[in-house]
Amino acid sequence: MPSTPAFGDSGVQTLREILDAHRGMEGALLPILHGVQAAFGHVPPEALPIIAQDLNISRAEAHGVMSFYHDFREVPAGRTVLKLCRAESCQAVGADALADHARDRLGVDWHGTTADGAVTLEPVFCLGLCACGPAAMVNGKLVGRADAARIDRILEGAR
Amino acid sequence: MKIWVPLDSAAVALGADDVAMAITAEAAKRGVEITLVRNGSRGMVWLEPLVEIATDDGRLAFGPMEPEDVPALFDGIDTHPKALGLTEKLPWMVRQTRLTFARCGVVDPLSLHDYELHHGLKGLRRALDMTPAEVVQEVTDSGLRGRGGAGFPTGIKWKTVAGAAGPQKYIVCNADEGDSATFADRMLMEGDPFTLIEGMAIAGIAVGATKGYIYTRSEYPIAITQMEKAIKIARVAGILGQRVLGSDIAFDMEVRVGAGAYVCGEETSLLNSMEGKRGVVRAKPPLPALEGFMGKPTVVNNVISLASVPVIMDRGAAFYRNFGMGRSHGTMALQIAGNVKYGGLFETAFGLSLGEIVLDIAGGTATGRPVKAVQVGGPLGAWFPPSLFDTPFTYEDFAAKDGLIGHAGLTLADDRTDMLKMARFAMEFCAIESCGKCTPCRIGAVRGVETLDRVAAGDPSAIPLLTDLCNTMKAGSLCALGGFTPYPVMSALTHFPDDFATAREAAE
Numbered sequence: 001m002p003s004t005p006a007f008g009d010s011g012v013q014t015l016r017e018i019l020d021a022h023r024g025m026e027g028a029l030l031p032i033l034h035g036v037q038a039a040f041g042h043v044p045p046e047a048l049p050i051i052a053q054d055l056n057i058s059r060a061e062a063h064g065v066m067s068f069y070h071d072f073r074e075v076p077a078g079r080t081v082l083k084l085c086r087a088e089s090c091q092a093v094g095a096d097a098l099a100d101h102a103r104d105r106l107g108v109d110w111h112g113t114t115a116d117g118a119v120t121l122e123p124v125f126c127l128g129l130c131a132c133g134p135a136a137m138v139n140g141k142l143v144g145r146a147d148a149a150r151i152d153r154i155l156e157g158a159r
Numbered sequence: 160m161k162i163w164v165p166l167d168s169a170a171v172a173l174g175a176d177d178v179a180m181a182i183t184a185e186a187a188k189r190g191v192e193i194t195l196v197r198n199g200s201r202g203m204v205w206l207e208p209l210v211e212i213a214t215d216d217g218r219l220a221f222g223p224m225e226p227e228d229v230p231a232l233f234d235g236i237d238t239h240p241k242a243l244g245l246t247e248k249l250p251w252m253v254r255q256t257r258l259t260f261a262r263c264g265v266v267d268p269l270s271l272h273d274y275e276l277h278h279g280l281k282g283l284r285r286a287l288d289m290t291p292a293e294v295v296q297e298v299t300d301s302g303l304r305g306r307g308g309a310g311f312p313t314g315i316k317w318k319t320v321a322g323a324a325g326p327q328k329y330i331v332c333n334a335d336e337g338d339s340a341t342f343a344d345r346m347l348m349e350g351d352p353f354t355l356i357e358g359m360a361i362a363g364i365a366v367g368a369t370k371g372y373i374y375t376r377s378e379y380p381i382a383i384t385q386m387e388k389a390i391k392i393a394r395v396a397g398i399l400g401q402r403v404l405g406s407d408i409a410f411d412m413e414v415r416v417g418a419g420a421y422v423c424g425e426e427t428s429l430l431n432s433m434e435g436k437r438g439v440v441r442a443k444p445p446l447p448a449l450e451g452f453m454g455k456p457t458v459v460n461n462v463i464s465l466a467s468v469p470v471i472m473d474r475g476a477a478f479y480r481n482f483g484m485g486r487s488h489g490t491m492a493l494q495i496a497g498n499v500k501y502g503g504l505f506e507t508a509f510g511l512s513l514g515e516i517v518l519d520i521a522g523g524t525a526t527g528r529p530v531k532a533v534q535v536g537g538p539l540g541a542w543f544p545p546s547l548f549d550t551p552f553t554y555e556d557f558a559a560k561d562g563l564i565g566h567a568g569l570t571l572a573d574d575r576t577d578m579l580k581m582a583r584f585a586m587e588f589c590a591i592e593s594c595g596k597c598t599p600c601r602i603g604a605v606r607g608v609e610t611l612d613r614v615a616a617g618d619p620s621a622i623p624l625l626t627d628l629c630n631t632m633k634a635g636s637l638c639a640l641g642g643f644t645p646y647p648v649m650s651a652l653t654h655f656p657d658d659f660a661t662a663r664e665a666a667e
Binding site (some may be wrong): 026027028029030031033034055061064065068069070071072087088089090091092093124125126127128129130131132133135137140142143144145 | 168169171172173204205207336337338339340341342345377378379380381415416417418419420421432433434435436437438452453494495496497498499502503525534538568570571572573576581584588591592594
């Protein structure tokens with residue numbers, strides 16, 4: 001499993017800079033959480049109480065918001081994040097079989113990370129590529145008309 | 160040599176960036192000067208990456224292009240194996256009525272010069288010369304209805320906000336296009352972002368809102384980047400800011416990014432999300448028009464609704480209204496998807512039949528196998544079998560057949576599709592994405608998955624139970640996520656009973 005780096009003073013410093021950058025923004029919490037995840041690769045548990053205090057909300061509320069949204073991670077992902085679309089249009093062109101192939105090859109289920117920390121497999125429900133499915137996203141890069149061979153090449157490159 | 164290579168997400172997903180790089184490299188290698196424009200998609204996804212080259216006769220199209228095809232572009236475009244002829248003479252383009260998408264794929268998305276050359280900002284300039292009430296009236300008279308899915312008359316919504324008291328009002332653009340089979344919002348934001356900016360500015364003028372937000376999905380990284388760039392350019396050009404195009408009116412906007420929750424496409428869930436809360440659905444009343452973002456009067460409109468406003472203001476309400484059928488006025492941007500031969504974006508006046516769309520325009524399935532069913536309106540829409548292909552594509556006609564057009568996405572599925580599996584997925588998706596507020600949705604969806612598994616195992620009592628559960632979800636859910644999940648489930652059961660019976664028959 002990927003190790004969670006220590007938050008420490010540098011973490012607090014980075015977080016304070018993010019909070020300062022969002023000061024005065026109407027409804028700032030989601031942009032803040034996006035900023036935190038971009039900086040740390042996940043939303044460190046140490047960050048939530050600091051964010052809560054800054055925004056004058058309860059820790060429960062901050063945790064509630066973070067845990068509601070699929071994007072925000074409690075722990076870092078693997079080095080490669082492979083997202084496969086599971087929605088209807090992609091299913092119509094074989095996304096289910098493709099997903100089974102990926103889970104089989106990786107030996108993980110949805111949201112799982114390989115033991116060597118190389119790949120995290122996530123479901124996604126629509127990338128807007130519905131006329132060229134099956135759709136996938138590899139570390140943010142879009143892939144259309146994905147097939148087993150393409151997935152294998154991606155996973156090969158992710159070692 | 161002027162060459163266009165789309166930066167649209169579908170084109171990029173099919174290799175457009177590699178093609179663009181190959182073109183730049185080949186041009187450099189041959190010492191040929193080129194102007195490379197990264198445009199939006201023309202909407203013919205089966206031809207992407209679609210490269211266009213300027214000629215005296217018009218733009219020639221080549222596609223689907225791969226890097227290996229690039230050198231031949233410089234050798235002789237007439238004999239290129241991927242040559243398609245003039246883009247605008249292609250049947251898919253000729254058959255459309257592109258009002259909202261007129262510029263998409265044509266212009267450089269980030270060139271204001273290009274935008275104005277193609278009628279951009281005419282609507283905004285006219286709106287600035289009218290009173291706010293006159294702008295509202297024009298939009299009302301056009302017959303424009305919310306293109307997100309609800310089909311609520313846009314002018315009436317604007318009138319409500321215009322009449323609301325308060326020092327601060329907002330325009331919120333719902334760009335959380337989470338439905339499978341929909342990508343029109345994305346294509347427009349990537350290919351013609353200024354149209355959305357112009358539409359929102361006009362909305363601001365009409366209702367007295369000085370601030371706009373575009374709430375878009377995190378799954379749309381290219382659209383996010385394009386909108387942010389376009390907003391910056393618009394500010395520098397004085398289209399956004401304290402004095403819109405030099406007037407006394409202030410309007411500015413920013414992009415807000417969602418975080419992977421489908422339910423945040425529901426307007427009140429979206430508003431809660433924008434306020435930094437869990438995306439829980441709110442009861443109505445109060446309407447967002449009166450108490451929306453931060454409790455203030457807010458127009459919440461879909462991307463296509465707002466992007467249709469500039470052409471309405473430019474050409475006038477009667478021009479727009481005259482397209483369409485019955486009470487469905489104007490045009491609809493169909494998004495044809497799934498197992499489809501010719502998939503993509505097709506803007507047309509309301510009134511084509513479903514069969515014409517699926518079999519004629521889209522050419523049926525990609526596999527060549529028979530179309531078993533088409534889900535119209537996204538994951539919360541009904542599956543229509545071929546026997547309903549004579550249904551005209553309007554709000555009212557689809558409602559009369561227990562369906563909906565929603566955001567006009569269509570998923571084609573061939574005869575290998577197991578409709579029980581699709582019904583089960585509808586419940587599974589609802590369970591994953593439920594905001595949790597309503598018991599019929601939160602618990603019902605989970606029970607729905609279990610009940611469908613019982614159907615699959617041959618349990619005869621499961622089907623009446625499923626029907627009863629669907630009734631409860633339909634009647635007892637606060638929003639369309641729980642409320643409309645019964646549409647795909649019951650339509651699958653009604654039209655494809657064999658898929659739900661086989662296990663029982665096998666058991667017997």
